[in-house]
Amino acid sequence: MPINKAWLFLLLAASGFARAEVPMADMQDEIPAQPKAANLDYFKPRELSEIPKGAFGDKIRKGYQLFVNSQQLSGQYVGNQLNCTNCHLDAGSKAYAAPMWAAYLAYPEFRKKNNRISNFAERVQGCFNFSMNGKAPAIDSPELVAISAYSYWLLMGGLLDAFGMQDQPVPEMSDKALQEGGNVASFKLPGPLTDKVKLDARGHMPGRAFAALDKPAQAPSPARGAKVYEQHCALCHGSEGQGRVMADVPVIPALWGAQSYNWGAGMHRVNTAATFIFENMPLGKAVQLTPQQAWDVAAYMNSRERPQDPRFTKDVATTAKTFHADDNGYYGKELDGSVLGSQAFPATRVK
Template sequence: MRQFLSTLLIVALGVTLTACDRGESGQPDTELPDRQAPIPNPDADSGLPRIQPRPLEQIPEGAFGDKVKRGYQLFVNTQELRGKYVGNALNCVHCHMDAGRRANAAPLWAAYFAYPAYRKKNDKVNSFAERVQGCFTYSTNGAPPPADSPEMIAIAAYAYWLAMGGLMDHFGINGEVPEISDTDLVTGAKREDFPLPVDIARALPVDQRDKLPGRGYPKLDKPARDYSPEKGAEVYTAHCMACHGPDGQGYEAAGVHNLPPLWGKDSYNWGAGMHRVNTAAAFIHENMPLGKGIQLTPQQAWDVAAYINSRERPQDPRFEGDVEALRKRYHNHPGYYGKAVDGKVLGENAFPDFKQMQQEN
């Protein structure tokens, strides 16, 4: 166990940087507009439990613990699935900081208790697995693992273990996290029939489970002046270039990007939530530069988010041959898809999405 954790912690420390998905879910219905609002950051003073996940060393031995360990491994080194479910150089941990454990950095434990939930994005109730499938489709520019696949079950087991262990400790409930079925794992905890200890179920009714303090990214007010990619380029040079490179492509060692690309063929695609300027600005202000969050001004965060997201990247998987039609249907939010920047319409020269890459190969 100790050797396993030592190996994985090295991976996690090497990849914890920026740029994942925050706003997309499941398999979208191509007839629906993109109406999904950013996920709200709940009130920190609501009185609801403030979760502190258990140390990774407390992952149990046995079959259930093996699922949790595997989920952790895939979360911090999602590149294991490159070519199968992943089409770019990103890992889940690039958006969900500290291996999905950190509050105000889209923690995995808060997401687990927020689903199943209806989403305007695809006009249906999404299970936790469907929400994660969306991350693979857009953030990793890949393909959704089946809900009953070993990979999806493992990621769900890790999310459940983080959430349940933190809640048990908060309420003084001793012992190991209870094992539950694979079906329960991939469905999520926001439902009446989800198996919870009585004390937790009483303190955390279903309608409050998506309001755990620390969920999402703290809301960032609109800037005093319009955000500017030109100003953002200056912020990028001063504060971001050291980690992500002058060309935004990050840095790799032994073929692995330990510092992730922010645009280009190996970054998130035009359907990912992080391509929205407001989502990226909130993430950047709270968490970047790495280890120095909340040091950029809100204006700087908006500007550099605009700069990053005014660069070309992989195509929106919902693209059907007409950039302007797709922009009108799905991109009614702060962003640059379908807009002219430096004389070029973004999206017209987008890099291939996963399906295109598979066809070309």
């Protein structure tokens, strides 16, 4: 597979950029959206059939299984009806849908959300606590090791193939190293990138997180968004955002309510949801809505009650001031005569 020189240039050029200084008041880390690269054929993870046999391959397979069917952890670590792949589309492989290959290369990274440097496994713990409205598995648990192994395999297998090393197996790593992530000096990139890409470049891989979306001409409107939702979203996600369950198996994620992500999840931000929706929804079609429609429907679904922020203190006002100041969300704000968060569902649904 030919190397995409534009990607290589972007990755190398980014190594000279200093990380922007950002205020820490709200403790809500947000991965900045980036302009969409013109050509994303540069990177494709290996086929699942290429996962090796043996103990290392078993960890990778387990990580994939947990990723696409996180509900097998329901009641233990997962407290809603979501699966990891609901936000990280195509089993974590789709560019600009929070792909795990790009995330793996970016961590360890400083996170405002917990005000310290987090490694990759710790970042995944955050997904369990917030997006899954659950309770994170412990570091070194089989679940975190497996998800880390799967994400590492997506990255390294794709990179080896991109640099003409299709016959080279993905190097095995210890459980501890797998959970660390790729943004450490000890993590060696293959081929021409070996020892050439500085650490600061690894968080700028094209395709990471979400594609930038222009601000709307009009301020996002939940009222307008309700109409967009009815026309474009309700068929799959349900008239009340409850998602779809078939034979007791969740098949379409709930967007609000007791079975959705909680008020601490990154997707509760209107801007984050808008970029995701515009780029990826309706599922399988993509870029069907106008930017204004994406902003409006994001405002609508994120102005509905959902599970409480697990960092909830003594009241909504204090929690909003501490964790949600200027976070582009509705938590603690009054809408239709009610303060959002005041009637939130339980913060976690697992023991």
